[in-house]
Amino acid sequence: MTDTTGTWLTQEAYDRLQAEYDHLVNVGRVEIAKEIDDRRQEGDLKENGGYHAAREEQAKQEARIEQLRHILRSATVGEASTDAGIQSGTVVVAEVMGREMKFLVGSREVAGGTDIDVFSAQSPLGAALMGKHPGDETTYTAPNGNEIPVKVISAEPFGG
Structure with a gap:
């Protein structure tokens, strides 16, 4: 495995990241959207700290989703080998x-x-x-x- 452009992952790591991705996309997005809507109902958005905190959390979550999407898309999954010397893994x-x-x-x-x-x-x-x-x-x-x-x-x- 000499490719250094993607991310080498064990099967366990790939499965763990895929589960995190699936949770964020299918559950996390729904939860944060509800949180934002609940905070929006509280009134004036300019002075609503809860609303701004929820939007900030949404941005962090979306960044993590994109990071995971990139890692999973470019991942090489398998067992590392040292036959060709030091490699990823x-x-x-x-x-x-x-x-x-x-x-x-x-x-x-x-x-x-x-x-x-x-x-x-x-x-x-x-x-x-x-x-x-x-x-x-x-x-x-x-x-x-x-x-x-x-x-x-x-x-x-x-x-x-």
Whole structure:
């Protein structure tokens, strides 16, 4: 899996995001529309904090729906492999600037309820590691312009 344009997801993560999307579209939209209507009935909209809060919540919900739609549409679902080196879906242990770090190269959506740090495959660190194997050394450019040395210690498919 070397495609870095979409989002790699486990089947569990895909199902979880699909369920969230379905709930927001089928239940959440109805609930927020009712909330807005109830607040509208309270009177003057200029001074109605509840109405404005409900509209703000609606905007956040619609943004999340669009985000989920994009993720689900572009998702690659399956098991990660390290045969071709580090890819989206790989848990990496690396020495970064002399400090050992463990993180997932992939999507926060995949990490779900875990506490593992996540770097996307498009991030400077993630991009520098794509295709690398344990023992490989590389660098990436930090936002401040410094070159950061990285040595891959281990890489294994994300298991959830």
